[in-house]
Amino acid sequence: MNDAEARAEIERLSAELEKHNRLYYVDAEPLITDREYDELFRDLELLEARYPDFASTNSPTRRVGGEPIDGFEQRAHDVPMLSIDDVFSEGELSDFFNRLVKGLGNSTIPVTIEPKIDGVAVALHYIKGQLDFAITRGDGARGDVITENVRTIRNVPLVLEGDAPDWLEVRGEIFMPNEKFAAMNTARDEAGLPVFKNPRNATAGALKLLDSREVAKRPLEFIAHGFGRIDGLALESADEFFALLETFKIPGNNPIWHASTFEEIMDAVNELDVKRHSLPYGTDGAVVKVVNFADRDGLGFTSRAPRWAAAFKYPPEQKETVLRAVTVQVGRTGKLTPVAELDPVLVSGTTVSRATLHNQDEIDRKDVRIGDTVLIEKAGEIIPAVVKVIPEKRPAGAEKFDLFQFVSGVCPSCGSPIEKEEGFVAWKCVNFSCPAKMANRLKQFVSRKALDIDGVGTIVAEKLVERGLVSSPLDLFELKVEDLAELNLGTDEAPRMYGAKNGTKLVTTAERARTAPLHRWVYALGIPQVGESAARELARLHRNFDELAESEILPVLSEMKTGQRKEDNELLSEFQIAGEVGPTVAGAMKDYLASDEGVELRSRMKALGIDPESANYLPVATAGGEGSDSNPLAGKTIVITGTLSAPRNEIKERIAMLGGKVTGSVSKNTDFLLSGEGGGSKRDKAESLGVRIISEEELMAFSET
Ligand code: IVH
Numbered sequence: 001m002n003d004a005e006a007r008a009e010i011e012r013l014s015a016e017l018e019k020h021n022r023l024y025y026v027d028a029e030p031l032i033t034d035r036e037y038d039e040l041f042r043d044l045e046l047l048e049a050r051y052p053d054f055a056s057t058n059s060p061t062r063r064v065g066g067e068p069i070d071g072f073e074q075r076a077h078d079v080p081m082l083s084i085d086d087v088f089s090e091g092e093l094s095d096f097f098n099r100l101v102k103g104l105g106n107s108t109i110p111v112t113i114e115p116k117i118d119g120v121a122v123a124l125h126y127i128k129g130q131l132d133f134a135i136t137r138g139d140g141a142r143g144d145v146i147t148e149n150v151r152t153i154r155n156v157p158l159v160l161e162g163d164a165p166d167w168l169e170v171r172g173e174i175f176m177p178n179e180k181f182a183a184m185n186t187a188r189d190e191a192g193l194p195v196f197k198n199p200r201n202a203t204a205g206a207l208k209l210l211d212s213r214e215v216a217k218r219p220l221e222f223i224a225h226g227f228g229r230i231d232g233l234a235l236e237s238a239d240e241f242f243a244l245l246e247t248f249k250i251p252g253n254n255p256i257w258h259a260s261t262f263e264e265i266m267d268a269v270n271e272l273d274v275k276r277h278s279l280p281y282g283t284d285g286a287v288v289k290v291v292n293f294a295d296r297d298g299l300g301f302t303s304r305a306p307r308w309a310a311a312f313k314y315p316p317e318q319k320e321t322v323l324r325a326v327t328v329q330v331g332r333t334g335k336l337t338p339v340a341e342l343d344p345v346l347v348s349g350t351t352v353s354r355a356t357l358h359n360q361d362e363i364d365r366k367d368v369r370i371g372d373t374v375l376i377e378k379a380g381e382i383i384p385a386v387v388k389v390i391p392e393k394r395p396a397g398a399e400k401f402d403l404f405q406f407v408s409g410v411c412p413s414c415g416s417p418i419e420k421e422e423g424f425v426a427w428k429c430v431n432f433s434c435p436a437k438m439a440n441r442l443k444q445f446v447s448r449k450a451l452d453i454d455g456v457g458t459i460v461a462e463k464l465v466e467r468g469l470v471s472s473p474l475d476l477f478e479l480k481v482e483d484l485a486e487l488n489l490g491t492d493e494a495p496r497m498y499g500a501k502n503g504t505k506l507v508t509t510a511e512r513a514r515t516a517p518l519h520r521w522v523y524a525l526g527i528p529q530v531g532e533s534a535a536r537e538l539a540r541l542h543r544n545f546d547e548l549a550e551s552e553i554l555p556v557l558s559e560m561k562t563g564q565r566k567e568d569n570e571l572l573s574e575f576q577i578a579g580e581v582g583p584t585v586a587g588a589m590k591d592y593l594a595s596d597e598g599v600e601l602r603s604r605m606k607a608l609g610i611d612p613e614s615a616n617y618l619p620v621a622t623a624g625g626e627g628s629d630s631n632p633l634a635g636k637t638i639v640i641t642g643t644l645s646a647p648r649n650e651i652k653e654r655i656a657m658l659g660g661k662v663t664g665s666v667s668k669n670t671d672f673l674l675s676g677e678g679g680g681s682k683r684d685k686a687e688s689l690g691v692r693i694i695s696e697e698e699l700m701a702f703s704e705t
Helices: 003-025 034-050 060-064 090-104 147-151 178-190 199-207 238-247 262-278 293-299 360-366 435-446 458-466 473-478 481-485 500-513 518-524 532-541 545-549 553-558 570-575 583-594 596-608 648-657 680-689 696-704
Strands: 074-076 085-087 111-117 120-127 130-136 142-144 167-175 221-231 257-259 283-290 309-313 318-330 336-347 350-356 373-379 383-389 418-420 427-429 637-641 661-663 672-675 692-694
Touching (some): 034 060, 090 262, 090 283, 090 309, 111 167, 111 221, 120 199, 130 142, 257 262, 283 293, 435 473, 481 500, 518 545, 545 596, 637 648, 637 680, 648 696, 672 680
Parallel strands (some): 085 309, 350 383
Antiparallel strands (some): 074 142, 111 257, 120 130, 167 221, 283 309, 318 373, 373 383
């Protein structure tokens, strides 16, 4: 193949792939199988590798993401990205319409009504039909350039077919469809990764990632609702704009209603209120916009928003029902939460039969009593809550509810005493080993920074505890793949098995955790006050659990009075103990090891043959001082950039083990810049400041000195 043929073939394959991409993601009418698509994709990849000069930045192969970047550049919006004025009632919407009537001197005004998508705003700039860059809204005047991340969104065309204007800036929302969000959260949870609160946060989180290959794995979508800069094309109305989107196969907002009187607007707003619950994304309002651009120009802008648009915010749906009883749940942190047991009612599309009452103060403030008729709404459209009591409907003799009395002062889960922390309104179970807290403790135990055991997310942790497979974290080391395979994560009616594959992963990674260093084990136990840095410092001072249990340091430290300094104590001064370990931490660690649970834990670890060793043992420290043999990076500040052979967390850990500290940005106080492949701006800065740049090999060499 000669150059010209290669170029033509790359173009042909690119166009072909984009066509199938669109058929699949935009039109939902795929013509070829996934396998055929993958083959075309591979052909293109191979050709582009051989002829890199002909590979376009908008090649379909870019949709899987590229090399991670150091940070986002910023860019100014050519046309400011304004917000919309919110209106909260029919009255306010009618005021808005009357302002249009007055401003334009017409009694009817053509407007559109469309869903307000709960996503993250973005501006896509197509120059001569090519996606050139994409910017977030930012502060409205300038935003982050997130082009690489946006290229991974499958329903965003990278190239506009046909007669594209010289410059077309399309604005819209990036979002994660509700169902895909739920599935992703479940998968993340099962993999032991943190879950997102709602689809919007998940979207914002994904777009902030510096590694576009990661973004490519998140199920993001785009919908257009407006435009910024357009060169080489004169549009007269929103209808023309939406028609233009359609010719370029850019997904536009849908459904859209047309209206020209206030009554028609209200009809559309009400229809949308019904329809919006079945849209695949979250909505919290209806956007009303003037259709004709001449009218828009006539109305103009205020400093923050156009006068030609308004967002009608739907109030959360509220329903009345009867509160039959109050029960008490022990949460994963040990918090006792009163829960209203209700006659089932349909609210915003789902049946609600329970709602949180938060705590006793809330019950008292709202004066909620058993037998009351109460008003229910879904806060943030998700979690049902009791808004207020309808006092007129209170039956005679309705009783007040007292949580402490109801549980007779003990935890309903384990029978231990409950306590209210100073300054907090909630009652909590004080028992560290309360089974209700076990799932939470298990999650800390397996977390990345602790023992890094795979496959235990919230649901798995809860089911392991619920089904009696785990009642102490150490039970994890005795689980059998066969038992895990049969673990039902679903319900009896809709079972969903954990499976042998996941089970094997859990068992193998648990096996590896047996020899994890002491500081990880200490942190894994989830002893209140003993965080990650404290655990590391404790492991610097002790070789293993035996030494921790017989420590000379911990009793002295825990007895220290406020105002006393470690440096003034003869024993403690010698060790130069870091600020992370003070009397509270020392006391917590000592008490835990002396408690029944601590003693039991250690004897069971012995029986299991688990005896973690400190990996950073250095009792007479050089903290802050110059390097010594085993802490060659002591006192050194290191910044990381570029692509390295291991995840950042791991590299950070390696540096910490060598006594160094990792910070985020290069300054004159930086000792080294650890630079992998790439690493643009930080490298430049380090060079200009004369900061020494080291490679990963050089870092490794430190540990061998
Ligand atoms: S039109 C100048 N239409 O909501 C007004 N915005 O709260 C241009 N949004 O900044 C915006 N859905 O990011 C418009 N159908 C829709 C929308 C929408 C969501 C976002 C948009 C805007 C924000 C204002």
